[in-house]
Amino acid sequence: MYKAEYIWIDGSTPTRFLRSKTKILGESESPPIWSFDGSSTNQASGNSSDVVLNPVFQCPDPVRGGSSVLVLCETLNTDMTPHPTNTRSACVETYERFSHHEPWFGIEQEYTLFEGARPLGWPSNGFPAPQGGYYCGVGANEVFGRDIVEDHLEACLAAGLEISGINAEVMPGQWEFQVGPLNPVAASDHLWLCRWLLYRIGEDYGVHATLDPKPVKGDWNGAGAHTNFSTKSMREAYDDIIKGAEALGKKHDEHIVNYGAGIEERLTGLHETCSYKEFKYGVSDRGASIRIPWQVAKDKKGYLEDRRPNANCDPYVVTKLITQTVCEAI
Ligand code: ADP
Ligand code: MN
Ligand code: MN
Ligand code: MN
Numbered sequence: 001m002y003k004a005e006y007i008w009i010d011g012s013t014p015t016r017f018l019r020s021k022t023k024i025l026g027e028s029e030s031p032p033i034w035s036f037d038g039s040s041t042n043q044a045s046g047n048s049s050d051v052v053l054n055p056v057f058q059c060p061d062p063v064r065g066g067s068s069v070l071v072l073c074e075t076l077n078t079d080m081t082p083h084p085t086n087t088r089s090a091c092v093e094t095y096e097r098f099s100h101h102e103p104w105f106g107i108e109q110e111y112t113l114f115e116g117a118r119p120l121g122w123p124s125n126g127f128p129a130p131q132g133g134y135y136c137g138v139g140a141n142e143v144f145g146r147d148i149v150e151d152h153l154e155a156c157l158a159a160g161l162e163i164s165g166i167n168a169e170v171m172p173g174q175w176e177f178q179v180g181p182l183n184p185v186a187a188s189d190h191l192w193l194c195r196w197l198l199y200r201i202g203e204d205y206g207v208h209a210t211l212d213p214k215p216v217k218g219d220w221n222g223a224g225a226h227t228n229f230s231t232k233s234m235r236e237a238y239d240d241i242i243k244g245a246e247a248l249g250k251k252h253d254e255h256i257v258n259y260g261a262g263i264e265e266r267l268t269g270l271h272e273t274c275s276y277k278e279f280k281y282g283v284s285d286r287g288a289s290i291r292i293p294w295q296v297a298k299d300k301k302g303y304l305e306d307r308r309p310n311a312n313c314d315p316y317v318v319t320k321l322i323t324q325t326v327c328e329a330i
């Protein structure tokens with residue numbers, strides 16, 4: 001006997017959220033197709049409420065341990081076609097179309113820890129000292145929630161998820177982890193499970209992680225999901241990096257509307273962002289929409305960083321769009 005935690009993405013608007021429930025399975029059973037009540041997740045009406053859960057990726061469950069597993073599922077209609085809220089199936093299709101380009105993604109997931117209504121570590125009255133020393137900081141006056149962040153890192157590694165680093169962010173209580181590089185579907189699957197583990201581990205501390213792109217109004221950094229991208233040819237030559245950046249510029253508006261709710265509030269042109277109304281790319285430029293890292297410009301090969309996606313973006317949508325836009329152009 002073992003426990004399988006079935007995890008899926010719901011129909012909440014404007015930003016989807018995660019749901020999960022547990023199935024007990026026999027030793028020799030692999031996780032079968034299952035279903036849930038879609039009328040409770042904004043995915044169906046009450047009179048035709050069954051939505052199908054189709055397992056697409058699984059890994060050890062580091063929270064329960066033993067032989068327990070996490071089972072990431074896509075949602076299907078009862079006729080086995082993709083549910084309207086299933087963004088993964090289109091991502092798979094696009095990846096299959098362009099897999100000969102060998103697209104890779106590394107996603108930087110920023111998030112903010114909240115205790116009650118305030119970011120973790122913030123005074124109950126007023127504000128902490130202004131931003132400056134918190135990014136990659138050390139010390140109890142600058143860093144809040146490191147025990148949670150370390151637990152999360154350990155859990156992701158134990159689950160076999162491709163987490164590639166963590167750091168404290170510019171606003172106190174704000175953190176980042178990176179996933180990848182992996183193909184578009186795997187990067188997104190792993191990111192959604194890393195997010196689930198973050199929320200789940202937060203429960204044990206009474207702390208909630210939010211992907212709100214602008215969790216505190218005013219002169220405080222927002223939270224993004226910088227998306228680093230390369231194809232085989234970009235990893236070998238500079239030309240296609242420039243061509244990719246140019247192609248992204250031509251489809252700027254289409255990308256912006258698909259990069260997460262509330263993006264206008266975050267991409268203001270301040271706080272290391274380029275205004276959502278503008279598109280520019282540049283070497284080392286953290287005020288650009290697309291940054292080409294200095295090492296890439298020096299080596300004349302590598303990858304580009306799309307700095308526009310919000311922390312609350314759907315990685316299936318973002319990686320699908322970037323793969324399509326760039327691979328069609330190079
Ligand atoms: P930043 O300097 O923007 O904070 P990070 O170190 O946080 O950068 O993140 C860089 C990300 O880029 C990592 O997730 C890494 O896996 C990813 N990355 C590195 N090389 C490539 C590549 N060739 N293609 C795609 N992603 C890559
Ligand atoms: Mn980073
Ligand atoms: Mn960051
Ligand atoms: Mn970055």
